[in-house]
Amino acid sequence: MPWKNAHDRYGVVAMIFHWGIALTVFGLFGVGLYMVDLSYYDSLYNKLPHWHRSTGVLLAFALVLRLLWRFWSPPPTPLSSHTIMERRLAAAMHWVLYLLLFGMVISGYLISVADGRGFSVFGWFEMPALIERRPNLEDTAGDIHEWLAWTLIVLVAMHAGAALKHHFIDRDATLRRMLGRGK
Amino acid sequence: MNFMKNTGKSFAAAGLALALAVPAAQADERSGTYKFDREGQHQFVQFRISHLGFSYLYGRFNDFDGEFHFDGENPENSSVSVTVQTRSVDSNHSERDRHIRDEDFLYVSEYPQATFESTSVAMHDEDRATVTGDLTLRGVTREVDLDMELVGYGDDPWGNYRMGFEGHTTLKLDDFGIPEELPEADELKLILSVEGIRQ
Structure with a gap:
């Protein structure tokens, strides 16, 4: 399989980005929902937020690399069977998903650094606070983070639903092209 | 001549x-109504709570206001009222503050204000008193006693007349309906330290 995208299918790099980020986002969403309800004495009370923060930072780097790769190696051309409307909707959805993902990592980062302190990423390196301490920023950022998360999950479900519709109802190659099979 | x-x-x-x-x-000459020196920020609502029984954590509320009336001839007729914006809680740790603000602790979206209104003052000597009053926190009103000390009073260098107090009390979290269970930290010390400017 080629690394780069071809005109009729995605390459290995784009697929790894797509499915890796998808899995990571589901994981972060589940852990995020679970960890905010932990009691103070739970052994995971500090661990899960640490993992969530750390993974979020790695996700941010992955998103930047993914976008760079996307410009270097553009996605395949839409199937000729897709209507103009379908093409526009799909493209709009992709960019909205990117926007939401960046919104998620930025708002999440701001929750953690609202007190002006950076944080450790898996103990590997320190993510610095690029802003000064700002009172109640963690509230604004936290509320945005929560709303964006739900919006993202709903849109991801629509995105996945559309892919499944193309696969099972239209019986075209839309989903297969992201699974390493052309045509 | x-x-x-x-x-x-x-x-x-x-x-x-x-x-x-x-x-x-x-x-x-000390009698009068004093507004807390909010502008000059000579006012503090601090709390101290045990962390797992290992150390003490200090936090504060950054946004609150109040005033007191001091009756110099009969200090037991004095009174004080304080209104605290609970969202301004600050323990110098953004994620912890967010947890303190949610339903597990202060539930600030539902109960944005905490108030204290004194109901009586019992003097012990010239500078010490027990100030009894109603503390409303997380929607629960309870009577509490503040051990209050008159710290000082007099003309300031800028043309105003000031008087300052410091008082503290101990609260049980459970008494105010805080649901989070902290076995080693079921109560906290609340400290009010304020300077008023006579109006």
Whole structure:
């Protein structure tokens, strides 16, 4: 399989980005929902937020690399069977998903650094606070983070639903092209 | 000679003014209504709570206001009221503050304000008193006793008259419906340290 995208299918790099980020986002969403309800004495009370923060930072780097790769190696051309409307909707959805993902990592980062302190990423390196301490920023950022998360999950479900519709109802190659099979 | 005469008159006038002023001074110059020095930020609502029984955590509320009325002749007629914006809680750790603000602790979206209204003052000596009042926190109103100390009073260097107090009390979290269970930290010390400017 080629690394780069071809005109009729995605390459290995784009697929790894797509499915890796998808899995990571589901994981972060589940852990995020679970960890905010932990009691103070739970052994995971500090661990899960640490993992969530750390993974979020790695996700941010992955998103930047993914976008760079996307410009270097553009996605395949839409199937000729897709209507103009379908093409526009799909493209709009992709960019909205990117926007939401960046919104998620930025708002999440701001929750953690609202007190002006950076944080450790898996103990590997320190993510610095690029802003000064700002009172109640963690509230604004936290509320945005929560709303964006739900919006993202709903849109991801629509995105996945559309892919499944193309696969099972239209019986075209839309989903297969992201699974390493052309045509 | 004219000079001497005028000086004599001035002295007489000053004496008269002094004589008039004395009864006023006996009414106790400290009496009056004092607003907390919010602008100069000489006011603190602090709390101290045990962390797992290992150490003490200090936090504060950054946004609150209040005033007190001081009756110098009969200090037991004095009173104080405080309104705290609970969202301004600050323990110098953004994620912890967010947890303290949610339903597990202060539930600030539902109960944005905490208030204290004194109901009685019992003097122990010139500078010490127990101030009893209603503390409303997380929607629950309970009577609490503040051990209050009159720290100082007098003219400040900028033309105002100031008076300052510090008081503290101990609260049980459970008494105010805080659901999070912290076995080693079921109560906290609440400290009010304020300076008022006489209006």
